[in-house]
Amino acid sequence: xxxxxxxxxxxxxxxxxxxxxxxxxxxxxxxxGSKQVNFIALNDGSTINNVQIVVDLANFDEEMLKxxxxxxxxxxxxxxxxxxxxxQKVEVQAKEIEVLGTCDNTYxxxxxxxxxxxxxxxxxxxxxTNTFGAVFRIRHNMAIAIHKFFHEKGFFYFHTxxxxxxxxxxxxxxxxxxxMNLYDLKKDERGSISxxxxxxxxxxxxxxxxxxxxxxxxxxxxxxxxxxxxxxxxNSNTPRHLAEFWMIEPEVAFNDIADNMDLAEEFIKYCVxxxxxxxxxxxxxLNDMFDKGxxxxxxxxxxxxxxxxxxxxxxKILEDAVAKGxxxxxxxxxxxxxxxxxxxYLVEEHxxxxxxxxxxxxxxxxxxxxxxxxxKTVRAMDVLFPKIGEIIGGSEREADYNKLxxxxxxxxxxxxxxxxxxxxxxxxxxxxxxFGLGFERLLLFVTGMSNIRDVIPFPRTPRNADF
Amino acid sequence: xxxxxxxxxxxxxxxxxxxxxxxxxxxxxxxxGSKQVNFIALNDGSTINNVQIVVDLANFDEEMLKxxxxxxxxxxxxxxxxxxxxxQKVEVQAKEIEVLGTCDNTYxxxxxxxxxxxxxxxxxxxxxTNTFGAVFRIRHNMAIAIHKFFHEKGFFYFHTxxxxxxxxxxxxxxxxxxxMNLYDLKKDERGSISxxxxxxxxxxxxxxxxxxxxxxxxxxxxxxxxxxxxxxxxNSNTPRHLAEFWMIEPEVAFNDIADNMDLAEEFIKYCVxxxxxxxxxxxxxLNDMFDKGxxxxxxxxxxxxxxxxxxxxxxKILEDAVAKGxxxxxxxxxxxxxxxxxxxYLVEEHxxxxxxxxxxxxxxxxxxxxxxxxxKTVRAMDVLFPKIGEIIGGSEREADYNKLxxxxxxxxxxxxxxxxxxxxxxxxxxxxxxFGLGFERLLLFVTGMSNIRDVIPFPRTPRNADF
Numbered sequence: 001x002x003x004x005x006x007x008x009x010x011x012x013x014x015x016x017x018x019x020x021x022x023x024x025x026x027x028x029x030x031x032x033g034s035k036q037v038n039f040i041a042l043n044d045g046s047t048i049n050n051v052q053i054v055v056d057l058a059n060f061d062e063e064m065l066k067x068x069x070x071x072x073x074x075x076x077x078x079x080x081x082x083x084x085x086x087x088q089k090v091e092v093q094a095k096e097i098e099v100l101g102t103c104d105n106t107y108x109x110x111x112x113x114x115x116x117x118x119x120x121x122x123x124x125x126x127x128x129t130n131t132f133g134a135v136f137r138i139r140h141n142m143a144i145a146i147h148k149f150f151h152e153k154g155f156f157y158f159h160t161x162x163x164x165x166x167x168x169x170x171x172x173x174x175x176x177x178x179x180m181n182l183y184d185l186k187k188d189e190r191g192s193i194s195x196x197x198x199x200x201x202x203x204x205x206x207x208x209x210x211x212x213x214x215x216x217x218x219x220x221x222x223x224x225x226x227x228x229x230x231x232x233x234x235n236s237n238t239p240r241h242l243a244e245f246w247m248i249e250p251e252v253a254f255n256d257i258a259d260n261m262d263l264a265e266e267f268i269k270y271c272v273x274x275x276x277x278x279x280x281x282x283x284x285x286l287n288d289m290f291d292k293g294x295x296x297x298x299x300x301x302x303x304x305x306x307x308x309x310x311x312x313x314x315x316k317i318l319e320d321a322v323a324k325g326x327x328x329x330x331x332x333x334x335x336x337x338x339x340x341x342x343x344x345y346l347v348e349e350h351x352x353x354x355x356x357x358x359x360x361x362x363x364x365x366x367x368x369x370x371x372x373x374x375x376k377t378v379r380a381m382d383v384l385f386p387k388i389g390e391i392i393g394g395s396e397r398e399a400d401y402n403k404l405x406x407x408x409x410x411x412x413x414x415x416x417x418x419x420x421x422x423x424x425x426x427x428x429x430x431x432x433x434x435f436g437l438g439f440e441r442l443l444l445f446v447t448g449m450s451n452i453r454d455v456i457p458f459p460r461t462p463r464n465a466d467f
Numbered sequence: 468x469x470x471x472x473x474x475x476x477x478x479x480x481x482x483x484x485x486x487x488x489x490x491x492x493x494x495x496x497x498x499x500g501s502k503q504v505n506f507i508a509l510n511d512g513s514t515i516n517n518v519q520i521v522v523d524l525a526n527f528d529e530e531m532l533k534x535x536x537x538x539x540x541x542x543x544x545x546x547x548x549x550x551x552x553x554x555q556k557v558e559v560q561a562k563e564i565e566v567l568g569t570c571d572n573t574y575x576x577x578x579x580x581x582x583x584x585x586x587x588x589x590x591x592x593x594x595x596t597n598t599f600g601a602v603f604r605i606r607h608n609m610a611i612a613i614h615k616f617f618h619e620k621g622f623f624y625f626h627t628x629x630x631x632x633x634x635x636x637x638x639x640x641x642x643x644x645x646x647m648n649l650y651d652l653k654k655d656e657r658g659s660i661s662x663x664x665x666x667x668x669x670x671x672x673x674x675x676x677x678x679x680x681x682x683x684x685x686x687x688x689x690x691x692x693x694x695x696x697x698x699x700x701x702n703s704n705t706p707r708h709l710a711e712f713w714m715i716e717p718e719v720a721f722n723d724i725a726d727n728m729d730l731a732e733e734f735i736k737y738c739v740x741x742x743x744x745x746x747x748x749x750x751x752x753l754n755d756m757f758d759k760g761x762x763x764x765x766x767x768x769x770x771x772x773x774x775x776x777x778x779x780x781x782x783k784i785l786e787d788a789v790a791k792g793x794x795x796x797x798x799x800x801x802x803x804x805x806x807x808x809x810x811x812y813l814v815e816e817h818x819x820x821x822x823x824x825x826x827x828x829x830x831x832x833x834x835x836x837x838x839x840x841x842x843k844t845v846r847a848m849d850v851l852f853p854k855i856g857e858i859i860g861g862s863e864r865e866a867d868y869n870k871l872x873x874x875x876x877x878x879x880x881x882x883x884x885x886x887x888x889x890x891x892x893x894x895x896x897x898x899x900x901x902f903g904l905g906f907e908r909l910l911l912f913v914t915g916m917s918n919i920r921d922v923i924p925f926p927r928t929p930r931n932a933d934f
Contacts, residue, residue: 006721008621008689025721026689027895044720045688046621073895075721101866101896124680124887125894127687136688140623147614154475154513156607161925162629162696163642163673163711165932175630175666176649177642177673179700182660185649193649199642199700199710201930206630206644213591213925213934220594221512221603222475222493228696229629233646233666243666244630253511254473254492254542399568420591420934427592428494428540429568458628458680463668465632467680467887 001096004077010046013088018080024051024092025075025100027128031068039086040068040094042076045127048134048281052086053078055094064099070110071103071128116454123458124467131289134282135447135455138275142442143227145274146248149267150225155250158217158224160210165202166417173233174205175243206231211249211434212368212421215397218251218432219424225250227439235462239451242440244460251434257370257379257396260433261356264383264392265306268437272301275446283446291448297386298446306354309346311377314357317350318342337364340389347384355384367407369395381435388445394435401425468563471544477514480555485547491518491559492542492567494595498535500524506553507535507561509543512594515601515748519553520545522561531566537577538570538595583921590925591934598756601749602914602922605742609909610694612741613715616734617692622717625684625691627677632669633884640700641672642710673698678716678901679835679888682864685718685899686891692717694906702929706918709907711927718901724837724846724863727900728823731850731859732773735904739768742913750913758915764853765913773821773850776813781824784817785809804831807856814851822851834874836862848902855912861902868892 004023007015012024026044033039036057041050053076057065068074075098083091108114108122109129119126126132147157163177179199180186186194195202210226217224226249233243250263275283276298287294318332330339338357346355359372360380369378383392398404404425408415415422443455453459458467471490474482479491493511500506503524508517520543524532535541542565550558575581575589576596586593593599614624630644646666647653653661662669677693684691693716700710717730742750743765754761785799793816797806805824813822826839827847836845850859865871871892875882882889910922920926925934 010621025897046690071895073897100898101892101894103893103895107894124683124890125687127684133688136625136684137623140618140625143624144614144618147611151607151611154477156604157610158603158607159696159713159924161711161927161932161934163698163927163932166934173646175644175646177644179640179642182643182649182652199702199929200927200932202932204932216591216934217594217603217924220494220592221600223513229626231630235666244628246626423591425568426570427568427574428538428570430492430540431567457626457684460628460630460667462666465628465630465667465669465671467628467633467683 001075001098002077006075008046009042009044009049009051012051012080012092013047013049013090015080015090018082018090020080021077021095022080022092023075023077024053026051026073028068028070028072028074028103030070038065038068040074042074043133045133048130048137048285049088051088052083052091053094054081054091055097060094060097064097067099067102068097069103069105071107072099073101073103074099116451120453120459127457130285132454134279134285135443135449136457137282138279138447139443139455141274141279142271142439142446145271145278146225146227149270150250153223155223155225155252156217156221158210158214158221158226159228160207160213160217160226162207162229163200163204164207165200165204166212174208175231175233177204177206208232209247209249209436211251211436212418214249214251214434215368215424215432216420218253218434219428219430222254223250223252237462239453242452242456242459242461245452245456246439248437248439249434251432253430253432255396255433256431257358257381257433260394260396260435261306261308261358261381264356264381264394264435265354268383268392268442269302271442272298272446276302286448290450294448297448300386301354304353306356306383307351308356308358310359311357311361311380312359314338314346314355317346321345321350335361335363343382343384343389344386347386347389354386357382357384362407365395367411367413368397368404370398371403371407383435385445388441391441391445392435392437394433396431396433399425399429399431401429468542468565469544473542475513476509476511476516476518479518479547479559480514480516480557482547482557485549485557487547488544488562489547489559490542490544491520493518493540495535495537495539495541495570497537505532505535507541509541510600512600515597515604515752516555518555519550519558520561521548521558522564527561527564531564534566534569535564536570536572538574539566540568540570541566583918587920587926594924597752599921601746601752602910602916603924604749605746605914606910606922608741608746609738609906609913612738612745613692613694616737617717620690622690622692622719623684623688625677625681625688625693626695627674627680627684627693629674629696630667630671631674632667632671633679641675642698642700644671644673675699676714676716676903678718678903679885681716681718681901682835682891682899683887685720685901686895686897689721690717690719704929706920709919709923709926709928712919712923713906715904715906716901718899720897720899722863722900723898724825724848724900727861727863727902728773728775728825728848731823731848731861731902732821735850735859735909736769738909739765739913743769753915757917761915764915767853768821771820773823774818775823775825777826778824778828778844778847779826781805781813781822784813788812788817802828802830810849810851810856811853814856815853821853824849824851829874832862834878834880835864835871837865838870838874850902852912855908858908858912859902859904861900863898863900866892866896866898868896
């Protein structure tokens with residue numbers, strides 16, 4: 001076969017030099033046609049769009065043609081011609097075809113219309129489907145948008161540790177990491193397991209958040225963000241929970257809560273706009289196939305300023321709704337940790353746009369949040385989104401050493417290993433703020449998928465660490 | 468204090484509007500001067516350069532001035548004036564100063580000239596030093612360069628799992644991940660630990676490489692790269708080993724080993740050029756303080772094409788060197804896994820530029836590498852760099868199902884959980900190639916640092932998971 005430089009399908013479909021000899025390689029999605037002419041829909045993963053390969057059967061070996069089945073990998077040399085029927089501007093008139101990899105009828109993706117549950121069981125193959133190709137290209141683009149946004153603002157990407165010796169933030173149950181021989185655990189005289197022989201010489205876990213280390217970096221480099229995996233060992237089998245997920249956590253010296261809200265709003269709008277601008281084909285596919293309101297919802301977020309509302313005012317609105325007969329599953333009262341239904345009522349019913357709720361009761365928020373002067377609330381801020389509920393959670397941090405220590409004692413936070421965190425307040429403390437975005441929450445919003453297991457390549461959930 | 472929008476120091480030092488009122492915030496590096504005038508070197512982490520704050524003592528409260536010590540955090544309103552003595556074009560004549568955070572004399576970074584060992588013990592504060600500020604700004608920039616390079620080439624960033632149920636690549640010892648109560652381990656009738664109660668219902672570990680899952684993605688999306696943490700539980704206390712480190716692993720459908728070499732060379736040159744172009748101040752600082760040959764070495768890598776040489780020819784060169792009297796610590800013979808001294812001889816002494824060594828004996832390489840027709844070698848490629856030795860390791864992958872299975876059996880690789888990997892060769896297999904770059908290896912090269920613990924914020928090594 002003549003050697004011609006390969007053109008990716010995403011690029012080929014944009015070319016206008018009709019008549020050129022081209023080479024395309026990819027996987028056969030479908031093959032149909034008559035006894036004279038066959039049409040192969042070929043996809044190489046570079047785009048959701050297939051290129052149509054037109055095969056004049058008389059020019060090719062019959063045995064070779066038999067191998068061109070759904071899932072087979074082929075290389076095609078041919079002439080680029082204008083297309084009328086393929087849905088694209090161009091198609092390829094095949095001159096030479098080489099079968100690189102055959103695919104027999106045990107291939108699980110032969111037919112279309114598999115359930116999402118079945119596709120999760122073959123997560124190693126599902127990136128070959130239109131749906132997951134679209135989702136993972138969008139996932140890539142969201143990661144790029146995130147890095148680009150922060151880099152252009154002068155933030156530094158900072159790698160906080162994955163394995164940690166401290167269990168402090170209390171954000172959730174942790175996975176233990178060990179190299180000990182579980183058949184021969186050493187114990188001390190009091191019967192406690194001796195971690196002296198473990199790899200790190202002490203008990204170690206997987207991180208639940210990079211925030212505390214992020215604060216160390218922000219009070220040195222000024223403005224940083226993390227983007228890495230975090231872990232929760234909660235036995236939650238829901239469409240919203242993963243045991244392993246990716247988080248983005250910016251942390252900024254000298255930002256107060258108002259700056260923090262500005263940053264969060266600008267950031268998430270940037271990501272959503274990036275998806276609309278750079279993933280149009282994939283977003284349209286998901287809109288048409290799964291979620292007819294997707295594009296409208298994405299555009300809706302960009303349109304208006306987010307509402308900024310104290311928690312106390314939010315509770316009043318919800319109480320008014322109850323008084324007027326609106327039924328919530330969970331009760332509404334000052335001090336309650338809002339449920340998703342409450343958040344979505346504020347966003348979808350009341351304001352009809354995203355809401356940043358601030359100044360939550362201190363009892364339902366973490367120890368490190370800056371205390372307000374009312375003695376009751378802290379400078380927390382949660383960004384609430386349509387369909388998703390809370391998509392970002394953040395706060396201005398308590399910069400005062402004594403106030404922070406008091407809160408830590410009140411909340412019985414185990415701080416014995418946390419001297420390093422407190423040093424930030426001891427040596428040149430500064431006002432600072434930050435927030436966390438669960439990457440997969442963002443992806444649920446941007447792709448319109450309804451199960452978080454479908455926006456990460458290989459979901460880790462209770463009883464599932466396959467692939 | 469009058470409210471003026473803050474200017475980051477990196478931006479301030481570029482401004483030319485002399486006479487403007489500005490606000491800067493940051494941490495005091497040094498303070499010196501006479502009884503009339505003091506000079507504060509202020510740094511905010513946005514750049515290695517300090518801005519000089521000129522303080523006319525008569526205009527300020529004496530008690531406040533006492534708080535302006537090394538490490539203190541201050542906010543300064545002042546007039547931007549031309550500077551003669553500060554080493555910068557501009558400095559700030561202070562009008563108002565607010566002390567945001569004091570810093571007493573227990574601050575460990577009072578004096579300069581701490582040992583790297585001591586700074587590792589205070590890894591929570593070392594980003595505030597010139598050296599680690601420079602290293603971590605470069606680290607950020609290298610991450611950005613990597614994402615930019617691959618994004619612009621149409622690769623998709625793909626998140627392979629961190630927690631894995633398979634232990635197959637054999638790349639190293641693994642950390643076990645568990646939620647079991649180690650005081651109450653359940654055993655089955657044969658005395659084996661029963662993982663039925665563990666979070667994933669089976670034994671799980673931290674990944675040593677995302678490559679195998681990366682191949683799944685490449686054979687669907689065409690071209691992908693990973694960039695995530697990987698783990699080795701090896702008890703190696705050396706300046707070159709970390710238990711937790713970050714890897715970049717591109718994997719590309721339809722690339723053969725020559726394409727793979729082109730990609731690796733273009734990629735690493737892009738990163739090095741990015742450092743020279745975008746981190747000039749930080750690289751110059753490290754060059755001047757730690758490694759006088761750094762900039763020359765970086766420029767050297769960009770100058771020439773990398774040598775491409777079969778392993779067999781490399782061995783001949785090394786054997787010739789031995790014959791001529793060159794002393795190596797480790798023996799040289801065909802079949803040996805080259806030591807760093809061998810690699811560096813080829814690069815630094817013989818060719819005086821980077822070398823890509825190819826076609827290694829199959830016995831010293833992984834099972835998934837494409838077998839050459841000689842029956843002895845595989846299409847491996849290692850990129851060897853001055854000072855570092857191997858910086859990239861990769862190969863064309865074995866695409867043939869039967870050849871791959873034979874090799875797996877020969878090497879006694881436990882494949883029971885690997886049906887999903889083999890499916891790539893069963894269903895539409897294609898030629899493909901990829902490589903892995905240890906991010907911290909790249910950083911050692913680009914920063915000139917000599918210990919890998921000094922290029923990652925919080926190193927994890929045997930007996931160390933602090934912060």
